[in-house]
Amino acid sequence: MIRSFYTSVAGMSSEMTDISALSNDVSNQATIGYKGDFDSMLMASANPLSYGMGGLVRGTGVLSTVTSLDLTQGALQQTTNPFDMALQGAGFFALQTPTGTMYTRNGAFHIAANGQLVNADGDVVLGANKAPIQFPDLQGKAVTVSVNGVIQVGTSTIGQVGVFNATGWAKSGADLFTPTGAVSAAPQTFIRQSMLEQSNVNLSTVLGSMISSQRAFSASAQMQQYAYQMLTEATDSIAK
Secondary structure: OHHHHHHHHHHHHHHHHHHHHHHHHHHOOOOOOOOOEEEEEEEOOOOOOEEOOOOEEOOOOEEEEEEEEOOOOOOEEEOOOOOOEEEEOOOEEEEEEOOEEEEEOOOOOEEOOOOEEEOOOOOEEEEOOOOEOEOOOOOOOOEEEOOOOEEEEOOEEEEEEOEEEEOOEEEOOOOOEEEOOOEEEOOOOEEEEOEEEOOOOOHHHHHHHHHHHHHHHHHHHHHHHHHHHHHHHHHHHHHO
């Protein structure tokens, strides 16, 4: 009976972690360049008791091990802004932020008053050389960005947008990421001008998973109630 308390608490804790990740996905379903999460669960083996033939081990329910990033490609949507850019393939834009270099898939960019390419928060977009991209006075000239990030104003090349990849990524906000491994150029990733990558969250799938997690949480909570009831009855019987 005591073990059932541990099992139910492990289930409730793990499902709460899962529900939290799913809720974050729902709230960022419309965030440009957002990447969803998925929670991994394993059978918990805390406080194992070996018994019987073959040394079988009793577990204590499930254990939430890690929340991983879903880096699958989001849908690309056409815009009318020549400074908007979407990435097709595995790669990230680099940003110069107040807290250091960060990375993003959100390519909603514009030209700041000083002529630098920036995002909506004013963070500077970095070029392939990790330096800011400086635009001249456009004077009505067309701006074109090639699939490999080379920027032309009229017939003059002014720089190249940096696209980078790493062996691993961690979230630092809704659309910002930090590398968890070595960073290198991502030459196989293409830039699509006047397009934005939408969130890769499938709302119907996420909502279905949330319902399943809520039901599992309720089942674990009910199991705890049953265990408490059984323990109370057993204690009363001993007392008598």
